[in-house]
Amino acid sequence: MHDKVKRIKNVKLPPVPTELAHRLPPGQVLTERFPILHEGDVPEYDMDTWSLRIFGEVNKATEITYAELMKLPKTQIKADIHCVTRWSKFDTQWEGIAVLDLLQALDIKSTAEFAMIHADQDYETNLPVRTLLADDALLAYCYQGEPLTPKHGWPLRLVVPSLYFWKSAKWIRGIEFMKEDRHGYWERLGFHNEAEPFAEQRFSGEDLNIPDDEWHHKDFD
Ligand SMILES: Nc1nc2c(c(=O)[nH]1)N[C@H]1C(S)=C(S)[C@@H](COP(=O)(O)O)O[C@H]1N2
Numbered sequence: 001m002h003d004k005v006k007r008i009k010n011v012k013l014p015p016v017p018t019e020l021a022h023r024l025p026p027g028q029v030l031t032e033r034f035p036i037l038h039e040g041d042v043p044e045y046d047m048d049t050w051s052l053r054i055f056g057e058v059n060k061a062t063e064i065t066y067a068e069l070m071k072l073p074k075t076q077i078k079a080d081i082h083c084v085t086r087w088s089k090f091d092t093q094w095e096g097i098a099v100l101d102l103l104q105a106l107d108i109k110s111t112a113e114f115a116m117i118h119a120d121q122d123y124e125t126n127l128p129v130r131t132l133l134a135d136d137a138l139l140a141y142c143y144q145g146e147p148l149t150p151k152h153g154w155p156l157r158l159v160v161p162s163l164y165f166w167k168s169a170k171w172i173r174g175i176e177f178m179k180e181d182r183h184g185y186w187e188r189l190g191f192h193n194e195a196e197p198f199a200e201q202r203f204s205g206e207d208l209n210i211p212d213d214e215w216h217h218k219d220f221d
């Protein structure tokens with residue numbers, strides 16, 4: 001077994017209050033802090049030229065400007081989030097555009113079963129379109145009533161609380177609709193394709209690269 005796999009498996013977990021236990025997926029630790037985790041540098045943007053590219057299994061590929069996006073209905077959610085490196089955070093509040101509302105404004109082909117989320121810096125992650133259509137899948141621009149900070153994904157990030165948080169791409173730049181599934185960045189490196197926290201779908205195999213379990217030494221706010 002890989003050393004890091006062993007370490008992650010042996011992490012000691014502090015007790016969780018009984019009344020909250022049912023909300024904590026197996027093997028997770030509750031944190032009040034908000035860790036900051038990503039590959040590459042925090043990108044900088046000129047919002048006049050920023051766009052969200054929609055392509056693949058759509059009748060008309062398009063690029064949506066920030067101004068156009070902001071005209072869509074706004075949705076607020078409160079959700080628990082779970083990172084594969086074992087931290088969970090309860091009751092995070094987000095405001096954004098429900099992916100459902102965006103998709104209704106677009107001409108998506110019925111063959112579009114999967115989506116690849118394209119984000120900076122060269123990050124991508126895949127998920128089923130049906131998951132994106134759930135009530136709580138959001139393209140978020142606000143966190144706890146304030147604009148997202150650049151480190152947490154400003155100007156736009158995906159928030160899909162039902163899956164491990166690596167699927168919630170920050171700095172999203174495009175959604176590619178696909179007939180067939182394809183692996184994203186972490187999925188190629190051995191993370192689980194479906195990534196449901198309550199089923200503890202962390203890794204697809206134990207002989208592959210696995211996540212850094214040292215999030216508590218990292219940046220957070
Ligand atoms: N563009 C991009 N989005 C990303 C990542 C990344 O490396 N790049 N990391 C993911 C991972 S592993 C996690 S846990 C969350 C962390 O979000 P946070 O920094 O707001 O806590 O972002 C996800 N989205």
Ligand SMILES: [Mo]
Pocket residue numbers: 037083084085165166
């Ligand atoms: Mo993560």
